[in-house]
Structure formats: C-alpha cells, structure tokens
Amino acid sequence: MKIYAYMEHGSGKIVSEDAMLANGLLLKDGYVACSHSGTCVAIADGVGGNAGGKEASEFVLQKCNEGLGQDARNAIIEINNALLQYATTYPGMEQMATTLSAIIFAEEKPISIVHIGNTRISAIQGDYLKQLTTDHTTSEWLRSRGDYEAAEQAPKNEITGCLGSGNAARLSQLQTRDIDREYGGFIITSDGIHDYLNEEVIEDFIGQHDYSEKAFQELFNRASDAGSTDDKSMIVIRLWE
Numbered sequence: 001m002k003i004y005a006y007m008e009h010g011s012g013k014i015v016s017e018d019a020m021l022a023n024g025l026l027l028k029d030g031y032v033a034c035s036h037s038g039t040c041v042a043i044a045d046g047v048g049g050n051a052g053g054k055e056a057s058e059f060v061l062q063k064c065n066e067g068l069g070q071d072a073r074n075a076i077i078e079i080n081n082a083l084l085q086y087a088t089t090y091p092g093m094e095q096m097a098t099t100l101s102a103i104i105f106a107e108e109k110p111i112s113i114v115h116i117g118n119t120r121i122s123a124i125q126g127d128y129l130k131q132l133t134t135d136h137t138t139s140e141w142l143r144s145r146g147d148y149e150a151a152e153q154a155p156k157n158e159i160t161g162c163l164g165s166g167n168a169a170r171l172s173q174l175q176t177r178d179i180d181r182e183y184g185g186f187i188i189t190s191d192g193i194h195d196y197l198n199e200e201v202i203e204d205f206i207g208q209h210d211y212s213e214k215a216f217q218e219l220f221n222r223a224s225d226a227g228s229t230d231d232k233s234m235i236v237i238r239l240w241e
Helices: 053-065 072-087 138-144 148-153 199-207 213-225
Strands: 002-008 018-022 025-027 030-035 040-045 100-104 111-116 120-125 128-131 175-179 185-189 232-238
Touching: 002 018, 002 213, 018 053, 018 232, 025 030, 025 053, 040 053, 040 185, 040 232, 053 072, 053 100, 072 111, 072 175, 100 120, 100 185, 128 199, 138 148, 185 199, 199 213, 213 232
Parallel strands: none
Antiparallel strands: 002 030, 002 232, 018 025, 018 040, 040 100, 100 111, 111 175, 120 128, 120 185, 185 232
C-alpha cells in the first residue's frame, strides 16, 4: 500500500489549519510519498472561524496516532472530550474545533472510517470515485430536505458537525463504519480542494497515476484558479501498489 500526500496553506496565511496523518507522521505542509506502516491515515481541518483551529486539528491527529483501538466510535468520543478539556487551558480558544476524516487499517480486520465535518473520504473504483462520507454542512442538510435553491445559496463551508467547539453535542453526527477492501484505494480531501474542483477533475488526476509533487501542485493550482483561498490537503491511498 502506497500513500501520497500533499498540503498547501491558504492564500495570505502563514500556517495551515489543516493537518494530515500518514505513516505515523503528523504533516503540516508539503509533500510525502511512502509505504504505509501505521494504522490511521487522516485529514483534520481546524475550524477557521474559531480561534485555535490549528491547535485543534493537530491535537486530534496526535491522539488518533496514539491508537483508536477496536472501538473507533468510543475512541473518537474520548478524543473529543480530551479536546474540550484541552481547549479550556487556552484562554480565548475555548471554542477551538476541527473536522476529521480518517481511515483505519488493521491487520485481519475490516478497513473502517470515522468522519465528522466537511473533509471527505472517497473510494477509488477503477477510473471513478465513490464518496463514502456525508458532508456535515448547512448546504448538505438543506439538500437532504429537498430545498435545493437554499442549499445552493448557503455557504459551502458552514459546518453542522465537528470535534470541539466547546460543545460535545457538535459530535452527534459522527459517522463510523466498515468499508470493503475491494476498492483500488481511497482519497481524503479538505474542502479547499473538493469545494472548488468537480469530481471529474479529481478523477482525471487519480486516473493518470502520477502522484508526484509537481502533479499535486498543478491540481492545487487549478483549485486556486477556481477561487480557493483556503488551506488545501489531499491524501491518495493506493492499496495495490
């Protein structure tokens, strides 16, 4: 199994509120390609509207790297409780929050995912992608109710679920489930990518099988050209390489 990951901080920003976890390493910027040897691959996107987004995303991924155990749902609940407590030690950052999309690999066990917020996990099926997670946003909630016009007008980055935010109830939409090993791989993206590039563009990138730093940069430049000023993160996991 091979992992390719790339991150760029947003326009005009000094540091990224996104953080990535791959091969047991917490990544905050740049490119990495490696053979996977850890158990968890993830992207966390610190909530920019709340002070402490960077601290929240890094804290959560550090906890994920320590191990999620056999019961991922309860492990994430415990991590959220730890984040809520951690936030109280930073005056002015009590509302720090982050999204999380993680894939857990364990020997002789199904692959599983945990997800909350508007980062996203998709499976690779040949030349196509299949979204495995639901975006926890106001826009998606309106769309699920059939109010498509309001959904189009709602801010895409207005989230309805996350870790932290000074309120344990914000985790109520947490998604956890096992997924098939039949897929050719997976991708994890932050909203700075998938909110600005349509699925066909990302599928073309996956299908070319060039996951070099230059190829990622070209893709990310397309997101910037489409209007993305946010932090941008993407992890490609190929199971059969």
